[in-house]
Amino acid sequence: MKVLAFTFCAKDYMRCFLVVCLFSVLLLPGCRKKSTAEPIEIISKKSQPIVRALLFNDVKQFDLNCDTDITVTSELAKLNKAVFSKSEKQIKIAFDNGAISIGHWLCRAGQIDIVPDGNSIFSINGKKYRGYLRVHVDNDSNALDVINVIEIEKYLAGVVGAEMPSYWEAAALEAQAIASRTYCLYIKKRFGSGRNWDVRRTAANQVYNGVSAESKQVWQALGKTAGQVLFCKGDDGDDGIFPAYYSSTCGGHTETSKNVFGDEFESLQPVECKYCKGIAKKKWLNWSEVIIPKTKVNDQLMARYPQLKKLEKITKISIEKKSEHKGLVRISWVRLTGRNGESDVVRGEDFRLAVDPTGFKIKSNSFEIKDGGNSWGFSGRGLGHGVGMCQCGAQGMARKGKSGEEILSHYYPGSKIKELY
Numbered sequence: 001m002k003v004l005a006f007t008f009c010a011k012d013y014m015r016c017f018l019v020v021c022l023f024s025v026l027l028l029p030g031c032r033k034k035s036t037a038e039p040i041e042i043i044s045k046k047s048q049p050i051v052r053a054l055l056f057n058d059v060k061q062f063d064l065n066c067d068t069d070i071t072v073t074s075e076l077a078k079l080n081k082a083v084f085s086k087s088e089k090q091i092k093i094a095f096d097n098g099a100i101s102i103g104h105w106l107c108r109a110g111q112i113d114i115v116p117d118g119n120s121i122f123s124i125n126g127k128k129y130r131g132y133l134r135v136h137v138d139n140d141s142n143a144l145d146v147i148n149v150i151e152i153e154k155y156l157a158g159v160v161g162a163e164m165p166s167y168w169e170a171a172a173l174e175a176q177a178i179a180s181r182t183y184c185l186y187i188k189k190r191f192g193s194g195r196n197w198d199v200r201r202t203a204a205n206q207v208y209n210g211v212s213a214e215s216k217q218v219w220q221a222l223g224k225t226a227g228q229v230l231f232c233k234g235d236d237g238d239d240g241i242f243p244a245y246y247s248s249t250c251g252g253h254t255e256t257s258k259n260v261f262g263d264e265f266e267s268l269q270p271v272e273c274k275y276c277k278g279i280a281k282k283k284w285l286n287w288s289e290v291i292i293p294k295t296k297v298n299d300q301l302m303a304r305y306p307q308l309k310k311l312e313k314i315t316k317i318s319i320e321k322k323s324e325h326k327g328l329v330r331i332s333w334v335r336l337t338g339r340n341g342e343s344d345v346v347r348g349e350d351f352r353l354a355v356d357p358t359g360f361k362i363k364s365n366s367f368e369i370k371d372g373g374n375s376w377g378f379s380g381r382g383l384g385h386g387v388g389m390c391q392c393g394a395q396g397m398a399r400k401g402k403s404g405e406e407i408l409s410h411y412y413p414g415s416k417i418k419e420l421y
């Protein structure tokens with residue numbers, strides 16, 4: 001999606017180092033408590049929705065590691081089942097002449113489930129996950145889709161800790177947990193029935209890093225909010241869950257979803273944010289000019305939107321539509337003109353992510369464009385799309401003593417928290 005995971009700078013490493021040193025001194029041998037990152041009991045007991053997180057697509061092979069036995073079943077028949085002993089440790093899974101090979105076993109089914117015994121953690125290419133693994137043959141690409149099937153609260157433990165530093169205030173983590181749960185369930189409901197997975201593990205939806213993102217603080221935030229989601233009115237006038245978008249740093253004001261993504265919900269309206277300024281890095285709040293060669297801008301846009309080939313070569317970029325809230329200008333639509341005089345429009349958010357898929361050069365849709373001859377220069381404010389919760393703002397509010405509920409009702413005005421399960 002939308003969301004940008006936080007990256008650590010040297011300052012953050014130094015802060016972490018100092019914190020670790022301080023704890024090492026305070027926790028004398030014998031007093032040291034093991035900081036568990038295991039799921040809290042209450043979460044495991046609740047009957048929860050299942051999430052199918054797409055880990056990789058279009059892969060030909062990968063390695064699976066597990067410390068326990070695993071059982072492989074296919075959709076063909078219950079008889080089509082194999083058990084791999086934990087002694088095998090690492091199993092190679094590959095797409096092999098129209099079939100899936102799992103170690104020494106070949107299966108002609110279009111889909112298999114690989115289930116570790118006793119809910120054990122498994123790893124793929126060195127990255128650890130809970131739940132189990134589903135491997136699906138994609139006949140169009142002649143390759144495999146690798147999907148993690150997992151209870152939503154365990155999935156969220158791998159999201160909240162990836163989207164927000166776990167040392168942030170408990171209220172900010174709780175707000176993040178509820179926003180991420182709502183967003184995931186909305187995407188699952190809206191798109192999941194038409195495909196064999198619900199959400200991507202990347203910022204294209206929300207970042208999911210499996211067990212490595214878990215921490216005691218994240219599990220506590222999930223334990224406190226388990227099952228809670230946000231409801232608001234949609235454009236049909238009915239109450240329901242909605243895509244509770246969030247982004248890193250709004251820069252002073254959030255934006256309506258209609259102007260950025262085109263969808264309309266009562267609670268995705270613009271609000272002033274006075275809270276990210278004291279939290280976000282200065283280079284996120286105001287980012288200086290990034291120069292990108294015109295040939296690169298052209299190639300990136302043409303590759304992402306083949307319909308733009310009718311322009312032959314993009315020679316002019318102009319602002320088609322923008323919005324302004326308290327001096328913060330965001331670009332809703334950009335007009336691209338070709339050397340043959342033809343032109344077309346793309347959304348400002350789509351434009352910046354097509355030109356810079358990392359989202360860290362053209363950091364937001366609040367930007368200015370300067371024509372520099374052979375290049376275009378971009379400078380602007382904020383980090384991310386600016387719709388819904390401002391994550392740095394959430395931390396700023398939490399530091400001022402606001403609760404998770406207060407943070408959410410500020411950034412999603414008119415929304416209500418409901419307990420779904």
Ligand SMILES: [Zn+2]
Binds near residue numbers: 251
């Ligand atoms: Zn903000």
